[in-house]
Every structure is written in structure tokens, then in C-alpha cells.
Amino acid sequence: ETGVTQSPTHLIKTRGQQVTLRCSSQSGHNTVSWYQQALGQGPQFIFQYYREEENGRGNFPPRFSGLQFPNYSSELNVNALELDDSALYLCASSLAAAGKGISTDTQYFGPGTRLTVL
Amino acid sequence: AQSVTQLDSQVPVFEEAPVELRCNYSSSVSVYLFWYVQYPNQGLQLLLKYLSGSTLVESINGFEAEFNKSQTSFHLRKPSVHISDTAEYFCAVSRPGGYNKLIFGAGTRLAVHP
Numbered sequence A: 001e002t003g004v005t006q007s008p009t010h011l012i013k014t015r016g017q018q019v020t021l022r023c024s025s026q027s028g029h030n031t032v033s034w035y036q037q038a039l040g041q042g043p044q045f046i047f048q049y050y051r052e053e054e055n056g057r058g059n060f061p062p063r064f065s066g067l068q069f070p071n072y073s074s075e076l077n078v079n080a081l082e083l084d085d086s087a088l089y090l091c092a093s094s095l096a097a098a099g100k101g102i103s104t105d106t107q108y109f110g111p112g113t114r115l116t117v118l
Numbered sequence B: 001a002q003s004v005t006q007l008d009s010q011v012p013v014f015e016e017a018p019v020e021l022r023c024n025y026s027s028s029v030s031v032y033l034f035w036y037v038q039y040p041n042q043g044l045q046l047l048l049k050y051l052s053g054s055t056l057v058e059s060i061n062g063f064e065a066e067f068n069k070s071q072t073s074f075h076l077r078k079p080s081v082h083i084s085d086t087a088e089y090f091c092a093v094s095r096p097g098g099y100n101k102l103i104f105g106a107g108t109r110l111a112v113h114p
Helices: none
Strands: A005-007 A010-013 A019-024 A031-037 A044-050 A053-057 A064-068 A074-078 A087-094 A113-117 B003-006 B010-014 B019-021 B023-026 B032-038 B044-050 B056-058 B064-068 B073-078 B087-094 B108-113
Touching: A005 A087, A010 A019, A019 A087, A019 A113, A031 A074, A044 A064, A074 A087, B003 B087, B010 B019, B019 B108, B023 B032, B023 B087, B032 B064, B032 B073, B044 B056, B044 B064, B044 B073, B073 B087
Parallel strands: A010 A113, B010 B108
Antiparallel strands: A005 A019, A019 A074, A031 A044, A031 A087, A044 A053, A064 A074, A087 A113, B003 B023, B019 B073, B023 B073, B032 B044, B032 B087, B056 B064, B064 B073, B087 B108
């Protein structure tokens, strides 16, 4: 059983650029969530995808968007990067047991992608 | 809406001493509760969780946490810490019956000294 993987490990961009971060879910999981962890803070929920549809969204602007693919891997896209977007981006996968992403199952986190915006 | 408060940003402790990391939450509905640990330059690992049933939950590496509904707390304890327990610890809640979005506290840095 493979765990959650993320790529790249580190990334440096400049203001105004666009970035795509990737995540491979743990085998058998159908739900992926993305979190932003600024330095010295707890992770904040960006959005969740269940069966290729956005299932919930936190307080992030529309320039944060995502995709989930049929194999349940996922992408986080951020347009028009701002300095405050510098953070560790965490992907977490889980298994929704019933309904639309309703689950008590544990979320398993990847190692994260460290994004620096200059 | 739910929120989580971790009362201590840093907790220094000597090796083999007991430790308690405090977590309080606010919610108008019942919640699930979690503790995650983050080692330097790594992602989050689940330490333990409370969904229902016994209010005392334990992890495989000696940590335990007790759900106290009246005090809306979920404090994490370990009777004897090791150097290897040095890490950032996050308390989190999610709402039963909905998509399992986790709401995290700001974290507590546990520093174990020899």
C-alpha cells in the first residue's frame, strides 16, 4: 500500500506567476483535500474533491482551483501568485464510505510542497 | 462554525518527564477530535482520534487524550517523553455528517531536552 505523495518538494515562483502542485492519493482512497500551512500556523482547509467534483471549499479566493482525476490523483492550481501564498501545501487523502464525501475516515497527509513566492 | 485553541505555543520538557498539551474547541454541534504530529520538514501524521465511545483514546507510542465534553477539551498527555517526541503537535476537529474538513489549532511545539 503506497502512501500519499506530492510533487514537487520545493518550488520558487515570482509574484503574478501561476503554479500547479500535484498529489497522488493513497491506494483505495477516493477523496482528496488540500490545506495551506503558513509558517508557524496550523493548516487551513482550501478545498476537497470527491469523485472528481469539488465537495467543499474553505475561505480561499477563486484563483485557487483544483482537479481530481479518475485515478483519484489531484492538482492544486494557484493563479496570480501573491507573496502571502508562500506556504507549505498539504494534500490529504481519505475514503468516503457513504454519500457525497461523508466520511469519518482518517485523512492521510503527504509530505507537502513548500512554495516560496518572491 | 468550529474553532480550536491550543493554549501553549511551546512546551519545553526534560526527557522522561510527563507532558500535557492542551486543546480546547468551540462548536455548536458534536465534533470528531484529532491529534496530528508534524516532524521537521514532514507532513502530518495522525496520532490519535476520538469519534465516539470511550472518552480516553490511546496511540501506539504512549500518548493518550481524553475527550471532556463539559470542558470542551481534548488534552494530549504522555507520562514519559523521549527526545524523539520533539515535534509540532496539532489538535483538529471535524463535523460529523459532513465532508470531513479538518479545522486545526495553531500548534504546540514540544521540545524535549536531555
